[in-house]
Amino acid sequence: MQADIAIVGAGVMGCALALELAERGRSVVVLERSIPGAEASSAAGGILGAQAESPGPGPFLELALASRALWRGLAPRLGEVGYRDSGLLKVALDEADLVWLEGIARWNEQLGLPCRRLDAHEVASLQPGLSSQVMAGLLFPEDGVVDAQLLPSALAALATSAGARIVSGGEVRGLAREGRRVIGLETSKGAVLADKVVICAGAWTRKVLPTLSVEPVRGQILVLRGEPGQLGPVTFSRQGYMVPRADGRVLVGSTMERVGFVDEVTLGGLHRVSGIAMELMPGLSGARVVDYWAGLRPGTPDNLPLIGPSGREGVEVLSGHFRNGILLTPISARLMAQRLCGERTDLSLAPFDPRRFL
Numbered sequence: 247m248q249a250d251i252a253i254v255g256a257g258v259m260g261c262a263l264a265l266e267l268a269e270r271g272r273s274v275v276v277l278e279r280s281i282p283g284a285e286a287s288s289a290a291g292g293i294l295g296a297q298a299e300s301p302g303p304g305p306f307l308e309l310a311l312a313s314r315a316l317w318r319g320l321a322p323r324l325g326e327v328g329y330r331d332s333g334l335l336k337v338a339l340d341e342a343d344l345v346w347l348e349g350i351a352r353w354n355e356q357l358g359l360p361c362r363r364l365d366a367h368e369v370a371s372l373q374p375g376l377s378s379q380v381m382a383g384l385l386f387p388e389d390g391v392v393d394a395q396l397l398p399s400a401l402a403a404l405a406t407s408a409g410a411r412i413v414s415g416g417e418v419r420g421l422a423r424e425g426r427r428v429i430g431l432e433t434s435k436g437a438v439l440a441d442k443v444v445i446c447a448g449a450w451t452r453k454v455l456p457t458l459s460v461e462p463v464r465g466q467i468l469v470l471r472g473e474p475g476q477l478g479p480v481t482f483s484r485q486g487y488m489v490p491r492a493d494g495r496v497l498v499g500s501t502m503e504r505v506g507f508v509d510e511v512t513l514g515g516l517h518r519v520s521g522i523a524m525e526l527m528p529g530l531s532g533a534r535v536v537d538y539w540a541g542l543r544p545g546t547p548d549n550l551p552l553i554g555p556s557g558r559e560g561v562e563v564l565s566g567h568f569r570n571g572i573l574l575t576p577i578s579a580r581l582m583a584q585r586l587c588g589e590r591t592d593l594s595l596a597p598f599d600p601r602r603f604l
């Protein structure tokens with residue numbers, strides 16, 4: 247096999263990058279050891295929390311706001327993937343939470359970003375069924391959500407229709423070299439020759455190139471059967487979140503555990519996430535548990551992604567998106583495609599340079 251660019255991994259990053267490159271007329275092949283979206287990408291809550299997830303002003307916020315804007319154009323092209331940009335709610339359940347919420351409200355207001363302070367009454371009318379302990383809320387009207395269980399296959403189909411090749415069941419076993427030069431990938435389906443290799447292997451990035459600083463961070467999710475049609479906003483407490491889906495399911499997440507490559511669901515994990523649901527919406531105590539799963543987020547030491555050169559000639563990285571890879575998909579793929587095609591990038595890649603940890 248031969249291509250201009252060979253990508254390792256068909257999670258949201260690999261698929262979205264393949265789409266961007268194929269639309270620029272590049273020949274692209276994506277090697278995926280399983281099926282598209284088999285790992286973190288289909289395990290996600292799908293929250294598009296550009297403001298809700300940002301720690302404050304800085305490179306993450308800039309990247310996240312740009313990506314949220316791109317989502318509006320991408321979503322209609324993907325078909326029915328449960329995309330909603332109808333807002334995201336953070337609530338305070340005690341005095342300490344009020345201080346937490348106040349800090350978040352302040353920097354958002356200072357930057358002139360859209361957000362609304364809500365009293366307990368306004369929160370209750372926006373999201374019926376929330377705990378009577380809720381003291382106040384903060385609404386980010388432009389944040390949103392997408393169904394991450396539907397997203398990867400839709401993104402893979404769009405990339406394929408644009409001309410990218412996605413090879414399921416194709417495990418990458420190493421970089422193909424000629425002397426010191428990387429000339430492609432060694433895979434379970436034979437060698438793939440390419441001018442450039444891009445590693446989009448999520449939590450497994452270091453297994454492809456050990457110098458890269460990406461570590462797995464496990465997250466567990468519990469799914470409850472709620473009432474269909476009662477589609478309030480995604481709601482965050484300081485401990486976790488609840489994501490209502492149109493069919494009545496409610497996703498509750500999530501844990502943050504550094505336990506290596508173990509992606510099992512545990513009793514402790516379920517205890518923790520069920521506690522989040524009970525605290526936010528005690529009325530759900532009788533709700534049926536319909537599913538649960540765990541996934542491995544690609545974490546980095548500074549919680550910023552790796553977008554750019556790996557330090558190894560011919561090898562680029564698009565990984566390390568930690569707990570916001572769904573949100574950051576459109577902008578990350580665009581920036582990497584712009585870089586690979588020698589275009590001016592929409593944002594500076596300096597804060598995300600993978601070599602910062604070498």
Ligand SMILES: Cc1cc2nc3c(=O)[nH]c(=O)nc-3n(C[C@H](O)[C@H](O)[C@H](O)COP(=O)(O)OP(=O)(O)OC[C@H]3O[C@@H](n4cnc5c(N)ncnc54)[C@H](O)[C@@H]3O)c2cc1C
Nearest residue numbers: 255257259279287291292293418448465541570571572573
């Ligand atoms: C529980 C949980 C909740 C989350 N919630 C959210 C959320 O609400 N909002 C949000 O924005 N983000 C969320 N995230 C984070 C988001 O899911 C990730 O940041 C994102 O999916 C990472 O995408 P990726 O393509 O880099 O990695 P992955 O989806 O993990 O894809 C990597 C792919 O590479 C393949 N691969 C690895 N090694 C090889 C190899 N050697 N050969 C071939 N293929 C290989 C894997 O099989 C996999 O398919 C959540 C994550 C978890 C786990």
